[in-house]
Amino acid sequence: MKIVRSIYALLVLTMMIQGCAFSRGTLGDDIRTDAVAALQKGITTKDEVLRLLGAPDRLVPLNGRDVFQYYRYDAKAGSLLLIILNFSRLSVKSDDLFVILNRDGIVEDVIASKRTDALAFRFWPFGE
Amino acid sequence: MTQMMRRMASMALGLLIGLSALGCNVIRVSLNTSLAPEDVAFIVPGKTTLSEVVANLGAPDSIDDSDSGVVATYRFLDLKYSRVNFGWLAKPWTPVDPDLIFSRTGLGVDAFEVLCDGQWVVRQKEFLRHLIRPPFYPYPFQRSGRLAPDELLLGTGPARPAIMVSHESGNDRSRSVPDK
Secondary structure (H helix, E strand, O other): OHHHHHHHHHHHHHHHHHEEEEEEEOOOOOHHHHHOOOOOOOOOHHHHHHHHHOOEEEEEEOOOOOEEEEEEEEEEEEEEEOOEEEEEEEEEEEEEEEEOOOOOEEEEEEEEEEEEHOOOOOOOOOOO | HHHHHHHHHHHHHHHHHHHHHOOEEEEEEOOOOOHHHHHOOOOOOOOOHHHHHHHHHHOOOOEEEOOOOOEEEEEEEEEEEEEHHHHHHHHHHHOOOOOEEEEEOOOOOEEEEEEEEOOOEEEEEEEOOOOOOOOOOOOOOOOOOOOOHHHHHHHOOOOOOOHHOEEEEEEOOHOOOOOO
């Protein structure tokens, strides 16, 4: 009896895995955490920022200051395709880094967050 | 007899559930984590700084200059799409592929904006749109879940977003509707 149940379970599992699809897409380069950690308020210069992180994706003038913005997007999609009933979910999250430089070209503040670490493949579209 | 009826009832229930799921697609797309009014309730204009906002919500998606200071914007999207093809019901009996499709998409694009002064202190906060989260509901012949301005004034629509009630600047949409 146990063998029959195991066969049924294996059959159901195999059928479910067959209807699965996983996709991924990224935009931009990974923002290196060691480079972000090397930025020191009041010390690091604009040239050093450029050397550590490269050219920014966006440059915003802000009340006489310069803001270098770096970003990276990560998208993960999961689908469960059961022929007559299909579930799909695409989750996109971004890593953002803002380096605020004062009028003298010295780092005044650093705003960073890494959301993509918590990004997972999901196919269940309900709930959060 | 009772057992027979129970079996038939179970079969009918199974058939109903099966039929209701025929040709169904449920898709969801989310960009960043959606923010609700309760997530930003900790922000007190005139007291909270941008650093505290960042510590709670993470870095914004953009920081822009304005005449009175700096605008930090958090963008998010929660798209829900559902589709039912009732043509599946006729498939076993017809040589062609019949389609009778009901589908609906709820875009749920929104943004939360924080206006700070030159000292990085929050002066105003507001959501760009006051969207009610779209449900998975493939029936397309029903009005949208967004509130119309007259409903905002009269409060006759579905549950009003809390941000409309708690906003302290007096700059909420219900008061900014121009007189015609």
